[in-house]
Amino acid sequence: MNESYWIKQNQAKQYPKLDHDEHVHTLIIGGGLCGLTTAYYLSSVTNNLLVIEADRIGYGTSGRNSGKVTVQHGCIYQKLIKKHGLKTAQLYYEAQKEALESIASIIDEHHISCNALRKDAVLYTNDDTRIAQLQDEYQAYLDIGIPCEFLDSQEYPIAYQAAILIKNQLGYDPYAYLLGLSDCLDQEGIKIYEHSPATAIEKDGSGFKVSVNGHLIYAQNIVSATMTPLLDGFTFIYAKSYPSVSHIAMMPISHSLSNQMLYSIDDPMASYHDISQDLLLCGGYEHPCAKIDHTRYDEWLISLQKAWKCEGAKAVWDSQDLIAFDHLPFIGSLSKRYPNFFIACGFSKWGNTNANVAAKLICAKLLKKDSDVINIFEPSRKYPFFQAQCFHMNMKTAVNFIKSQFPDVGDLSCRINEGKTVSLGGRLYGMYLDENEELYLVDIRCPHLGCICNFNEVDHTWDCPCHGSRFHYDGSIIKGPAQSPLSEYESDGHNHVDSHETLHKAD
Numbered sequence: 001m002n003e004s005y006w007i008k009q010n011q012a013k014q015y016p017k018l019d020h021d022e023h024v025h026t027l028i029i030g031g032g033l034c035g036l037t038t039a040y041y042l043s044s045v046t047n048n049l050l051v052i053e054a055d056r057i058g059y060g061t062s063g064r065n066s067g068k069v070t071v072q073h074g075c076i077y078q079k080l081i082k083k084h085g086l087k088t089a090q091l092y093y094e095a096q097k098e099a100l101e102s103i104a105s106i107i108d109e110h111h112i113s114c115n116a117l118r119k120d121a122v123l124y125t126n127d128d129t130r131i132a133q134l135q136d137e138y139q140a141y142l143d144i145g146i147p148c149e150f151l152d153s154q155e156y157p158i159a160y161q162a163a164i165l166i167k168n169q170l171g172y173d174p175y176a177y178l179l180g181l182s183d184c185l186d187q188e189g190i191k192i193y194e195h196s197p198a199t200a201i202e203k204d205g206s207g208f209k210v211s212v213n214g215h216l217i218y219a220q221n222i223v224s225a226t227m228t229p230l231l232d233g234f235t236f237i238y239a240k241s242y243p244s245v246s247h248i249a250m251m252p253i254s255h256s257l258s259n260q261m262l263y264s265i266d267d268p269m270a271s272y273h274d275i276s277q278d279l280l281l282c283g284g285y286e287h288p289c290a291k292i293d294h295t296r297y298d299e300w301l302i303s304l305q306k307a308w309k310c311e312g313a314k315a316v317w318d319s320q321d322l323i324a325f326d327h328l329p330f331i332g333s334l335s336k337r338y339p340n341f342f343i344a345c346g347f348s349k350w351g352n353t354n355a356n357v358a359a360k361l362i363c364a365k366l367l368k369k370d371s372d373v374i375n376i377f378e379p380s381r382k383y384p385f386f387q388a389q390c391f392h393m394n395m396k397t398a399v400n401f402i403k404s405q406f407p408d409v410g411d412l413s414c415r416i417n418e419g420k421t422v423s424l425g426g427r428l429y430g431m432y433l434d435e436n437e438e439l440y441l442v443d444i445r446c447p448h449l450g451c452i453c454n455f456n457e458v459d460h461t462w463d464c465p466c467h468g469s470r471f472h473y474d475g476s477i478i479k480g481p482a483q484s485p486l487s488e489y490e491s492d493g494h495n496h497v498d499s500h501e502t503l504h505k506a507d
């Protein structure tokens with residue numbers, strides 16, 4: 001996967017790999033915005049906690065997002081009112097507003113250098129048929145009491161027919177902000193371990209025993225801030241949400257967007273955030289995980305090049321998030337059986353504020369403080385199942401699963417940088433030939449729930465279409481929910497095959 005601009009820009013401190021057993025009151029799994037913010041708030045009351053991260057902190061979605069910290073989350077408010085009522089929509093808005101100000105205060109208080117700037121957020125349409133939808137969103141803002149302005153058409157710098165503007169939001173570098181949070185944790189003496197994936201979680205008395213790098217962490221409480229929860233406990237989060245990918249291209253520009261962060265409700269969607277006078281982050285080309293279409297991806301990049309009159313993007317990367325079918329994140333205890341296992345996910349690509357909301361609510365729960373808001377995010381709620389989209393997407397997942405068991409196996413030759421599915425000895429493998437002409441063969445049955453992964457032609461990865469796990473072509477894990485790599489073709493310690501009777505380079 002391509003590194004994000006934010007990750008390339010910043011010099012990150014390295015944390016050690018866990019190489020011993022640990023006993024701790026609260027274990028936070030996941031070093032993204034949700035995990036580190038939870039650790040940040042908790043560290044003000046206890047330092048009996050630690051954070052483990054499978055990769056490097058911020059290398060998940062958090063260090064790869066568009067950097068908009070705003071209460072304006074697409075057309076969410078009309079949907080929340082329709083599906084959950086005005087009171088829930090108000091609670092959601094109040095929580096996001098408070099999160100935005102909390103993030104601004106953390107940045108101020110700890111002098112975190114993350115290019116934070118107050119900006120206006122603009123939701124717009126340039127499509128006649130969507131003006132009514134934007135007006136409905138405006139009405140929802142008025143009903144909830146969100147201060148905003150309805151704007152008439154403009155041509156420049158981005159053409160639109162109508163828009164809603166909210167003042168005084170925030171733009172920032174999410175990765176630099178995360179590094180700032182990790183500095184705060186260092187100062188409080190909170191331990192962080194990188195390259196330390198949780199690979200198994202078992203109940204241990206009233207707490208848990210977690211396997212990490214061949215060692216054990218004993219913890220009374222666990223916060224699974226892993227985007228996809230590491231335990232499901234019959235909450236069926238996988239069936240109540242789906243992983244969605246978007247791409248971000250950094251385009252050189254000759255004029256800034258006048259301190260505005262824009263989001264279009266048109267199809268295809270577009271998101272813009274100018275991070276300096278001459279650089280614009282353009283978000284777009286959304287698709288379900290493992291369903292990338294190389295042609296549409298190229299068309300998207302060419303359209304940006306034309307729109308911004310430049311020769312090409314300075315950097316392009318992608319990332320994914322869990323979208324909740326009923327538009328509310330899942331935050332809280334996993335279930336009655338697991339009251340001290342907390343999850344936070346389903347931020348629907350608005351996690352800059354939602355991660356802060358989740359962190360505060362989980363801390364309140366851990367400290368046994370009551371809160372009205374947490375009830376609306378209850379992970380075990382059944383409501384997402386009653387959404388038509390839920391039925392449709394889950395049927396698709398089931399059909400994908402069945403289809404994937406009978407793939408077109410093709411011939412056994414492979415071109416450089418090509419990934420193919422082949423059947424060998426009655427099993428399905430993913431074959432990939434790298435630039436050094438080494439052939440990699442991995443079992444592409446996802447270790448999570450057994451779906452067959454698809455080859456991603458842009459990133460050269462194996463991606464699971466069912467729940468969004470991703471693997472390098474050599475089988476090593478990029479992201480869960482799978483907790484182990486794709487297994488190798490041969491068990492001799494090598495996952496590549498230099499020469500094989502039947503597998504060969506295509507002419």
Ligand SMILES: Cc1cc2nc3c(=O)[nH]c(=O)nc-3n(C[C@H](O)[C@H](O)[C@H](O)COP(=O)(O)OP(=O)(O)OC[C@H]3O[C@@H](n4cnc5c(N)ncnc54)[C@H](O)[C@@H]3O)c2cc1C
Nearest residue numbers: 030032033034054060061062065066068198349350351352
């Ligand atoms: C393209 C894109 C643009 C976005 N732009 C915005 C935006 O402008 N504004 C906004 O508000 N939101 C945005 N979002 C959403 C936001 O980035 C996410 O909601 C948020 O970053 C999620 O944070 P997280 O901590 O839950 O997940 P992550 O940042 O993914 O962190 C989870 C971490 O858990 C680790 N992990 C997973 N499994 C294990 C394990 N077994 N053991 C140990 N560690 C593990 C992972 O390695 C990862 O680092 C965007 C999302 C996308 C996809």
